[in-house]
Amino acid sequence: MIHLHYWPTPNGHKITLFLEETGLPYTIHPVNIGKGEQFAPDFLKIAPNNRMPAIVDDEPADGGAPISIFESGAILLYLAEKTGRFLGPDLRTRVEQTQWLMWQMGGLGPMLGQNHHFNRYAPEKIPYAIERYLKETNRLYGVLDRRLEGRAFIAGDYSIADMAAYPWIVPHEAQGQDLTDFPNVQRWFEAIRTRPATERAYALGETVNASSGEMTEEARRNLFGQTAKRD
Secondary structure, eight states: OEEEEEOSSHHHHHHHHHHHHHTOOEEEEEOOGGGTGGGOHHHHTTOTTSOSOEEEESSOTTSOSOEEEESHHHHHHHHHHHHTOSSOSSHHHHHHHHHHHHHIIIIIHHHHHHHHIIIIIOSSOOHHHHHHHHHHHHHHHHHHHHHTTTOSSSSSSSOHHHHHHHHHHTTTTTTTOOGGGOHHHHHHHHHHHTSHHHHHHHHHHHHHOOSOOOOOHHHHHHHHOOOSSOO
């Protein structure tokens, strides 16, 4: 059994996409990040960066004690190795998929996250910051579009590289992007959106958090007011 500590954000969706594709048994432990549940002592034992998602695997391949993993990219790699799925069987394909997974972790996710922050959540609209991350978002969409030219998926067959990137493209309108400007991304996006496992994963997210999405002052403090020492 995989215990998934989760909230339906792009990083959380990455893991449910994988689990729904493989049918690996799992149970969800909601971590309401707006209420600060990511700072609970028990959660910090498995996720010292106080970020979800994180998992605990009761049955690791070595037969030893349960193992915990934090960081969404590390979780995807772990699950791919555990199941033997969605990570290419040959060296070159694995390298391609892994480097594009790292591209998402180091570029697409953080930069689009800043786009979300300054466009949607920042209490003060800062034109320079908004323009900076809007342009970087557009540049990264262009990188992905060029990569997908002549390819169905990012690297070989559908893989953890695609699962990592897709949830960050879902809110493309909120990011100020028009998918018709990126026809290869649009084709890829629709192919993943209509997969039954994708539909199940996103429907599950709606059951975990059915709120309106309005930002409360409590949520703002828990999400954006963190320092090394919490009050």
